[in-house]
Amino acid sequence: MPLSKKWNRWVGGFCAALLFGSMVFPASPVRAEGNDAVSDVEEAENNLYTKEAQAAYELAHNLIEKAKKTGKLNDIRAAYEAFIAITPHLNAENYDAYTPDDQMDQVYYELEEMLYKTIPADIRANEILQFAKKWTDVLLENYNSLYVYHFRYFVVNNPIESIQDELVEMLIEVNRWANGTPSPEGIIPQPTEEELDKMIDEYLKKHGPDEPAPPLPPEDGPDYPQLGDDDLTSKTKYYEKVGNDWYEIIEYIQGGKTVRKERRKLSKAESYWLRVKENNAYDPNNPFAGLRYSSPEEWEYLTTDQNPESKYTIHYTVNKDEATPYYYDTGIRVNLNKEATYEQYKDVLLILADKAEGFFVEDKDKVLAVLEGKPIVVKSEKKTYSKAELETVFADFQKVDIRIMETRIGKTESLEEQIVSKQAKTVQVDGKNITLTTLPMVKNERALLPLEEIAKALGGRVKESGDTFTVTKGDAKVMYRLKDNSVYVNGRPIKLKNAPVYKDGVLMVEAGELATALGYSMSWDGETSTISFDRR
Structure with missing residues (x-):
């Protein structure tokens, strides 16, 4: 098959999937009013990954970190196989636990970095292709996994041209099932190209490509008997959420009245696309909106309680030149040696840029803050900053100042x-x-x-x-x-x-x-x- 034809078919299928079929991100839980609403305890439980999913994530994360350090092929393969093993766990049971940019996204980015940076260049293409084939096999058995979307992202962003055609073919097969039609008997996959060609051939044999359309009956033609209201029956299908469950409602209408109503509770797998549409972060035109890369250090900082044993936090003022400069407690807790990390220093500079009408720009491994017209550049390669280092930086500033002092959360009082x-x-x-x-x-x-x-x-x-x-x-x-x-x-x-x-x-x-x-x-x-x- 020509590449252009394959590419057009894949792009068309992908766009159709985004617009009409499966959605992009699983939904955030939505509370319903009334007696059927889930309790706070039930909602909290629904927002946690299962123990099996969490264990699979931790194993993959640890093995990826190990592979990055050793660079050994056996460690790399063990790492990506552990990542693939997460796929079955990201099913309907864990949909409500997922939030964009959480650890399941982060471990994908860690894997991607390992594949394209750690694997030696001379074997990288073949090894990535081997990984993709194994992942495809698992996805075809778990086509409701959230990692279907990560696989699409992986294929679209692959930079190695020599393997792109094969990756696209794998994605086409995954999309057939992921974008298939739900039914009580399971997913009905989209037709393959061969099946589609066969359907077209059968249609052409039956109707013929050049057969003219049948003529319209003349206006003075014979009168046909009209059906009465009692002979007309229509069927309407819609979906309704009660509590945390979705139901399929089918109404049978005759004579303008509903004569029968059928109500069926959908499983989490069947209602997956409905739950996805509830997510406020969902954007059908940009499936990866809101996702960004976080370094391991930043991820640790964002997800870990910082220095709970310390009584010292970073304080700031923006009116040092006034008679009563007030130092506000940021709540950013430094360690017992009164040292701030790069991430903590960066956060304080962001606060100061906002409060002092300054300027703040963040790059991957450094930040630039401009306060009172003076630039401050902080790089991630320096892991910690002492109390003296931080306070000395602001000694010559007229209005802005930083101090590391005993925490006073909830209070704002002057140093004096x-x-x-x-x-x-x-x-x-x-x-x-x-x-x-x-x-x-x-x-x-x-x-x-x-x-x-x-x-x-x-x-x-x-x-x-x-x-x-x-x-x-x-x-x-x-x-x-x-x-x-x-x-x-x-x-x-x-x-x-x-x-x-x-x-x-x-x-x-x-x-x-x-x-x-x-x-x-x-x-x-x-x-x-x-x-x-x-x-x-």
Whole structure:
């Protein structure tokens, strides 16, 4: 058969299937109103894969990962045979458990990557063809499996031209059964090309290709007897859902009235296409809409509770320059060492780009965020980011900031409010604790700290001259003046909320700009009531 003919036949069959036959994705469960609605417990049970399906998935996933690492042909074959073994489990019993982009989709993408990247190039075509033949054999026995759609995707996206014709022939055979007509006796497959040719030949023998259409009767021809209403009987078929079950309803109508109604409960296999149409994600014109590739690391991040033992989460603010910057708890829990993963850092940048009216673009292994006109590029090859690394990135930003602090889910309070309410009395500089003799105070909702003690802890020296207090360290020079609510960093004025004030004879100042000038970033640990200054 010419390739063009095969290709046209396959494409036509595939389009017809999408428009009229089997659907693309199994349905999400739909609750029905009334006494027949399923209970919450039943619905929860319906949304879980069976133990057998889950076990088949885990085996395939593990073997695929092993094959990717070893590259051995025996491991590759064991992996794709384990994947094929998932196919029978994705039947009507598991339709309600499936959601687009779940683990059953992900393991397919893992398999595809293994086939086209791990198998040596010189044997890749033959090995993939062998895999496809084995998968086809299983699909022909399980034509209601969800993996029928993955097989279609596999064939359409195959990049190896030398095996495409054979793959298309396999898909045509799978489609015959997957797009067949349900009946009480089972699926009636679509005819093969030979059967279709035979049907056409028989029709032509009976009617002839050139036989003219019979003439219309003349207007003044004989009158034919008209049938009465009692002689007319019609049959109407429709489908109705009650609770979580679908029913086929057949009504017999005579004389404009329903004279008989038959009602038959459909099995999950028979009602599969009805359940698919309930899915909000279903798009008959794009069977793979909504699907995307997730790396193993991203999949682990999306499906696993992150660091449940940790009390530390990432906080952010977008008004650091204001008198009362509020730090919002993202709920993204970092590990006990206060380290964030690439995925966590990426999520926080996405939040900041939205809140600060910035810009965010994600590629396969890196992201770009533009905040306050400054680009931040984060790559997946770096797996974790320390507390100091994260906070240092934002030290020079005017409005945006990130801190790793004790979680306060459900609360939004300023860093200064935390410091005062916790009665902070310990300063930690590069891990060394220094106890303050004068506790912080709050004025105009800003925390003020003792200048001399803080400057000394950060390696600076304080010199007093009248109403001027100057802190020096190396080339850095920070100057405060009484009754002046600006701090002068190397001669550059920076506006503060408060001018320096005395408390029990001790000069108290806002210390954030001082810390930055002396090479430190300031943070607050609510669990230990400690103000930390970490070298930048």
